[in-house]
Amino acid sequence: MITLSDDLQKITSILTKTFEIPGIQRNYDDSFSRIRKIFYRYGINHNAKDLRIVFTLCMQEFFNSIPQEEWKLNDPSFVKNSEKYAIEKFKEWFIEQVT
Numbered sequence: 001m002i003t004l005s006d007d008l009q010k011i012t013s014i015l016t017k018t019f020e021i022p023g024i025q026r027n028y029d030d031s032f033s034r035i036r037k038i039f040y041r042y043g044i045n046h047n048a049k050d051l052r053i054v055f056t057l058c059m060q061e062f063f064n065s066i067p068q069e070e071w072k073l074n075d076p077s078f079v080k081n082s083e084k085y086a087i088e089k090f091k092e093w094f095i096e097q098v099t
Helices: 004-020 028-040 048-064 076-098
Strands: none
Touching: 004 028, 004 076, 028 048, 048 076
Protein backbone atom coordinates (compact mmCIF):
# COMPACT_ATOMS: atom_id res chain seq x y z
CA MET A 1 0.00 0.00 0.00
CA ILE A 2 1.34 3.41 -1.00
CA THR A 3 1.38 5.97 1.79
CA LEU A 4 1.45 9.75 1.80
CA SER A 5 5.06 9.55 2.94
CA ASP A 6 5.92 7.35 -0.06
CA ASP A 7 4.25 9.82 -2.39
CA LEU A 8 6.08 12.78 -0.85
CA GLN A 9 9.36 10.95 -1.40
CA LYS A 10 8.36 10.23 -5.00
CA ILE A 11 7.55 13.92 -5.60
CA THR A 12 10.92 14.88 -4.12
CA SER A 13 12.67 12.32 -6.31
CA ILE A 14 10.93 13.48 -9.50
CA LEU A 15 11.75 17.14 -8.87
CA THR A 16 15.30 16.47 -7.68
CA LYS A 17 16.04 14.41 -10.78
CA THR A 18 14.51 17.11 -12.96
CA PHE A 19 16.86 19.73 -11.51
CA GLU A 20 19.90 17.49 -11.98
CA ILE A 21 19.44 17.87 -15.74
CA PRO A 22 20.82 21.03 -17.39
CA GLY A 23 18.08 23.67 -17.64
CA ILE A 24 17.63 23.64 -21.39
CA GLN A 25 17.19 19.85 -21.42
CA ARG A 26 14.65 19.58 -18.60
CA ASN A 27 11.29 18.09 -19.42
CA TYR A 28 9.00 19.90 -17.01
CA ASP A 29 5.88 18.63 -18.78
CA ASP A 30 6.88 15.03 -18.12
CA SER A 31 7.88 15.72 -14.52
CA PHE A 32 4.67 17.51 -13.61
CA SER A 33 2.55 14.98 -15.52
CA ARG A 34 4.05 12.29 -13.30
CA ILE A 35 3.36 14.39 -10.21
CA ARG A 36 -0.20 15.01 -11.44
CA LYS A 37 -0.81 11.26 -11.34
CA ILE A 38 0.25 11.18 -7.70
CA PHE A 39 -2.10 14.05 -6.86
CA TYR A 40 -4.93 12.35 -8.73
CA ARG A 41 -4.77 9.37 -6.35
CA TYR A 42 -5.83 11.80 -3.62
CA GLY A 43 -8.69 13.25 -5.61
CA ILE A 44 -6.73 16.36 -6.58
CA ASN A 45 -7.29 16.94 -10.26
CA HIS A 46 -4.90 19.70 -11.35
CA ASN A 47 -3.34 19.56 -14.77
CA ALA A 48 0.44 19.45 -15.13
CA LYS A 49 0.69 23.10 -16.20
CA ASP A 50 -1.22 24.27 -13.12
CA LEU A 51 1.13 22.25 -10.90
CA ARG A 52 4.12 23.79 -12.64
CA ILE A 53 2.70 27.25 -11.92
CA VAL A 54 2.23 26.35 -8.26
CA PHE A 55 5.83 25.15 -8.15
CA THR A 56 7.01 28.38 -9.76
CA LEU A 57 5.15 30.35 -7.10
CA CYS A 58 6.88 28.25 -4.42
CA MET A 59 10.23 29.13 -5.96
CA GLN A 60 9.22 32.79 -6.18
CA GLU A 61 8.59 32.69 -2.43
CA PHE A 62 12.28 31.85 -1.95
CA PHE A 63 13.37 34.83 -4.03
CA ASN A 64 10.88 37.14 -2.32
CA SER A 65 12.48 36.28 1.01
CA ILE A 66 15.87 37.64 -0.10
CA PRO A 67 16.64 41.19 -1.24
CA GLN A 68 17.24 41.14 -4.98
CA GLU A 69 20.73 42.57 -4.65
CA GLU A 70 21.66 39.44 -2.67
CA TRP A 71 20.56 37.00 -5.35
CA LYS A 72 23.49 34.95 -6.61
CA LEU A 73 22.09 33.44 -9.79
CA ASN A 74 25.54 32.38 -10.99
CA ASP A 75 26.26 30.52 -7.74
CA PRO A 76 25.26 26.84 -8.07
CA SER A 77 24.73 26.46 -4.32
CA PHE A 78 22.38 29.46 -4.23
CA VAL A 79 20.37 28.04 -7.14
CA LYS A 80 20.32 24.59 -5.51
CA ASN A 81 19.00 26.15 -2.29
CA SER A 82 16.19 27.83 -4.22
CA GLU A 83 15.27 24.48 -5.77
CA LYS A 84 15.29 22.67 -2.43
CA TYR A 85 13.20 25.41 -0.85
CA ALA A 86 10.67 25.26 -3.67
CA ILE A 87 10.43 21.46 -3.46
CA GLU A 88 9.71 21.62 0.27
CA LYS A 89 7.11 24.38 -0.17
CA PHE A 90 5.49 22.45 -3.01
CA LYS A 91 5.22 19.36 -0.79
CA GLU A 92 3.72 21.48 1.99
CA TRP A 93 1.15 22.79 -0.50
CA PHE A 94 0.37 19.20 -1.54
CA ILE A 95 -0.17 18.19 2.10
CA GLU A 96 -2.52 21.15 2.55
CA GLN A 97 -4.51 19.98 -0.47
CA VAL A 98 -4.78 16.46 0.90
CA THR A 99 -5.80 17.42 4.44
